[in-house]
Amino acid sequence: MSKKQFLGGKNSSAYIVFYSTVMVVIVAVMLAFTSLSLKEKQNANILDEKKNAIVASLGLEKGSYDANIEAYVVNNEGVKIETTNTPLDMLFDLAASYAAGEYPVFEDKNTGALVFPVTGKGLWDDIWGYIALENDLNTIKGVVFDHAGETPGLGAEIATPKYQAQFPGQTIYEGDQLVGIYVVKGGAQGAAHSVDAVTGGTKTSEGLQNMIIDCLGCYDNYIKAAKAAKEEVVLTENAE
């Protein structure tokens, strides 16, 4: 013992506790700093991705969101409302907006086609997507689905263009009744309002079916009002 060692040397318990405490604090500060300084840029990327998914569901080109889309928010009764959050902001936590009774709608300014964002639960984590309807507000024009953590090759197949290609042309209304899309195990074989389930992805498929009917259900009143408005336009045009 020639020299007194700090906290009793490298292998004393006091030193170990001191060492790990300091280390953890330094690392936490570093990570918090990087995360905060890059957050803005990351969110801009995520927003771009969401914008591109919306235009993709309409069959438009990447990056054409700003030129083509008008966004607004409707409530349960189907009336347009003013909100503090913009419709795009709502996409970052769609479930919370739904819970607050605020439903964003994205409209193609040129054709009047509507896109409804949807969100639900898959097997492991969130699934979400965008459903674009034709002008009759019944036939699906296109869909884009994505997921946070479904099993690759099984549930994750819902995010592939091949799977999503089943949706265009399907209808979501039976008369006046919203039925959504049935995700059928063993194959839809051309049945109305139905698509094939993902093989080996039963829970994800169930989640998808529930997501579509639950979320479109929130827009039911708005879709009916928009439909009535469109029919009125047709009637007045005919009268003229």
Next chain:
Amino acid sequence: MKNKTFQSLTNPLAKNNPVLVQILGICSALAVTTQLKPALVMGLSVMAVCAFSNLVLSLLRNGIPDRIRIIVQLVVIAALVTIVNDILKAYVYDVSKQLSVYVGLIITNCIIMGRVEAFALSNKPLPSLLDGIGNGIGYGGVLVIIAFFRELLGSGTLFGYQIIPECFYEAGYVNNGLMLFPPSALIIVGIVIWVHRTANKDLQEK
């Protein structure tokens, strides 16, 4: 001494390549090599993490308590990987989506902890940094070689640009679908190891 320092950079490139000779990091080599771009980004990410974890832990080596040595290593590596992941998400978002979980899994890449444990903890910072860079390049280089063949034969493209001319397809040439699946990466790694060992006789066991 100068020569020895320099060797810690060059050795892992061929004679002591982490993938080809030590057979480490094979798992991610299968997962991210269907296209060149993600393979290159993955290689660079691993290089950055390996270099900096070696450097940081070599600087700390005299103060680290032996009993929590592995924990300290993991904390440093995990912090570096988290930073790399954040940077990728901010600047190359589409590639980071393609790499998905494999960026996070760099933490468990045996090359990185292996180099820290075997080299950085018993060497000075400069050789440790060079060793990290060398191993990163050694790993990334193999990834790029595999991805080159997989993308060229599997999709007919390199970095997304069409390489195999349209007239080949019209004459009946078809892309090899197997190249897009993980087994093809194993086959290519096997062939590369074979070539590597044939060229370096001293690697062959008697």
